Amino acid sequence: MLLSRKFFALFFALTVTIAGTGQSVAAEPDAARQKELVRLVRQDCGSCHGMTLQGGLGPALLPATLKDKPAEGLAATIYYGRPGTPMPPWKQFVSEAEASWIVDKLMTEFPH
């Protein structure tokens, strides 16, 4: 578990590094899938984080609250969950690339 998490973090660190050079590595989900993901985040993540993402039992997911957190760690939290807290793993429903797309949108401006 720990190992796979580290590997995942490394993978994302690499992704971010490469993306930082101006190339996009993870393919963006297509428009229809983006719509599904937005709905998933607002409705289902929203049951703990709030439909407007201002927080509830789970913390707020607004750009201001996320700005100091590393994107790869956030994507890993979505994908693997966070043991010891109510945050479950969402890997049955989103791919790693989709998790990082969600994080990217959350950190900038999340669509409606």
Added chain:
Amino acid sequence: MRIFLTFLLSLLLTACAGPQLKGTGDLGLVIERATGRITLVNTSSQTAYARIDGLGDLSHASAVYSRDGRYAFIFGRDGGLTKIDLLEAKIVKRIIQSGNAIGGSISQDGRIVVAQNYTPGGIKAFDAETLELLSEVPAEYAPGKFSKVVGLADVPGNKFAYALFEGGEIWVTDFSNPKQPKTQRYPAGLQPYDGLVTPDGRHYLAGLFGEDGVALLDLWQPEKGARKILENYGRGQEKLPVFKMPHLRGWSVAQGKAYLPAIGRHEVLVVDVATWKEVGRIAVRGQPVFVMARPDGRQVWVNFAFPDNGKMDVIDTLAGKVVHAFEPGKGILHMEFAPRGENVWLSARDDNKVVIHNTTTFAKQAEIAADSPSGIFFTSRAVRIGF
């Protein structure tokens, strides 16, 4: 002719001017979570009779009623507290009382409305007439540490019981003197996620997320402290992921037993409320969210967390098993029984409608259009302890 016309006109005016008398026992409301709107409904005609906009962020909103069932107090996620007149179908007063709220409750005497807040963590008491702030109790469980408050329930004696998610405690606050509340604290367990008071107002239960078990406080003998029931119900097995927190209320008590959602198991746990021992568990088709008894206690209806939130299972309490399993709509978020239980209203968020099913035949009787409906609250809650 002119006299006749005047006569007709006066008849018409009388008809208009005379107040149309109406009771409130068969009224209710549906939260439309995405649009900040509520729909007012009549459970006899099974129709919507008014819509009221401008209530802010209503995701996870809930409502309680004044004793006469005329006024609803709606607690919004954004800390909004709105008082609605169901007869005149209008907002009486609206305030923003906190940054992030999760629900509320109303006192035994109907004079105090209490909101439970996540940010800042604690509870606040308001005058039910004016919504003027009376007092507040910050959930400061350790110096400088504040907890989110969950499971707020009114209990006899103008008291309120609630639990602290981070604090791991049950608190009971006495508002006999509304401006100087007195609070007692009881250690409960890891991460209480919601709570309930039994319909007789005697026992307060806090469901625990961080461990297998439920904390139980006997409000008749609070000095004995909270004790753990259903300990180790998961038997050390790895939990299934929980994609939505279950909800607890006194509705889960039927026929001398409490039907409680397991955490991380696709089961409903059955507890004898005389001995508080587990007497059974019933396999269901997902992580239970609402486990609600029909008012006569013969049936218990169960809905589920994502991704099983299109399903519903109906338990027959005599047979002790699921007797009807169906898919009444997409995204079933909440249910409410007609006051005596002949039908049940289900909000199907992703179908944008409320569907009404007969609880004997299970057949669909009617539906009401609503934009992303979530909570459904009928005025019959006004007379129940812990609602």
